[in-house]
Amino acid sequence: MLASIALRNLARNRRRTLLSLLIVGMGAASMLLVIGFVRQSFVGLGEAIIEGGVGHFEIAPVLGDDDDDGEGAIAGGGAPPSLVDWQEIRSAVENRPHVRAAGATIQFAGVVTNGDRSAAFLGVAVETEREPLMGMKVRVRRGSNLAATPPAEGDDRALLGVGLARALAAEPGDVVTLLVATADGSLNALDVTVDGVFTTGFEEMDNRILKTHLMTAQRALSTDAVTSLVVRLDDTAFTAAAVSDLEDVRHQSSQPLDVRDWKARAPFYGQVRALYTGIFVFLGIVVAALVALSSANTLLMSVLERIRELGTLLAIGTSRSQLARLLLFEALWLAALGVVAGSAVGIALVVIINQLGIEMPPPPAAVDPIELSLMVIPTDLAWIAAFMTLILVLAAVAPMWKVFRVRIVEALGHV
């Protein structure tokens, strides 16, 4: 009954109600857009990191205290230690649910030279034949990707990061020499032909990264070992479950294993997430304050305009708590109608923006511009509705307080 009267009250004061609905609706729509942008940024960045070679998680030996001295390492100079019985571990991991494929990698470092110029590099060696299975994407800028077959001896190939290629003035087809420290601590040199120039999406990494086939790195480092296994799942949502499901693999291994998910391996993601979360919280507070103040003002004005009416209702026996509930219902109606209208507008804007394909400048440290894309899921709407309802309830506190303090005689004489 009170809810129905509250709705009729709102309908009676159309202009004021429209203004309130506009404020609530705009607040809801703007929150939807911000959430959509932040969500898409998180998901997009995460998937780009995973597809770029990080995978969903990595299995590697636990780094002991002595390993920074190269003890048990594949390469000298503090390289990561080697992963023993990696093929058995891979077989065990690939039989798990949701595991798409696992690929062996070697991380190494050294100096690459073309005779005239030299530059330090960070090497990542992968099984190129498994990359399609793992759904890994390589963003080749010039030349071509590494072949999906292991290179023959004397025909080793590499991809150079954009910045590294620039530093060496190297182009696809050029031959460069890798100078690396082997596990025995001696130096080795290996000629590789540059197949292509690629980007990781991150400028700092592009200045150092060099990618080769696993076999090329093993030849350069005089080893048949690998440093880790990178595992790709069929869905990122299963990462935590898949990592915790590896306890028996850890126990069966002859060496202590460390399993690190993609978030731990890409700290940049955490930094971006923290930055965007901070922005989102700040915007949320601003929107909440605007909506709360505007709505409180509107509701208070409606009380002040209707003071004689409220006095009359009190005089004929309506209780103060009934009047307070009436105002509360009016606030709830405003919240409900405003959220519905705002969400409709927000969803329409999301669809339009996604269709336009607007390009945004690259985020800090990134290379490529990003397409403005928004992602909204049903729970977002529920959270916005709950948030707006809370804000409107808080906004109704001041008018309700006024109702409890009004004197009937003064209210009846109010002009």
Next chain:
Amino acid sequence: MSVARAIKTILIAPALVLATGVLPAGEAEDLLRRSDAGVLAPPAFRARLAVEGQPAKGPHEIEVWRSGDSMLVRFLDAKERGKFVVQHEGEQWLIAPGARKPVRLKTSYRLYGGVTLEQIFSVPLERAYTIESARRESDAGGGLAVFELRARSPATLFPSARYIVREAAKRPVSALYRLRSGREAIAIEFFDWTERGPAYARRVTLRDLLRKGAASEVTVLELEEEKVPAALFDLENATARGALPP
């Protein structure tokens, strides 16, 4: 302090004072020249060495051919076959089977772990360093001459060094090389000097003080004084190196 210890100190202190003292300049230069590890080694020789230590583990065998300032290092481990380091005309080059051309190396290049070519067969000190000060000390083995050396060229990897020589035998005992900042970088100790034939320490230990004191040990398995063909140091032509006995 006990009475016995005090008496011991009173008796030993004057002896130590007598045993220590500044070495006259002429005498110091002569002693350094005659005990210089870089000069003691024959001008041309072939040697087989075993290198062991962190992080190189090992032992790893290498063969060294030296003629004057030129040096060829051949790696003898099965995994390292076909690999050479050439030191020629002040530069170092790596020749590896996987690389078509020799790759220039920094002079600070280390063979295995903390071992550099210069540290195995020292560069003649009198050519690279001047004596800043020289003094006499003694230890249980007898009298020692302690040289504080300063590099002649500012480009020298270690601008200062301490070189300690057993005065009676005129053989070096240890060397300590410092960085430009004064930080101690490499400590070398020479053991078991030969008494006949070419003079060399059969065992040399090196501690890399910049890497938690990681120690390496070089053992000279054999050393023969012989003429070394110049073609071994030819970077363009590998024929002479390819003809070396296995």
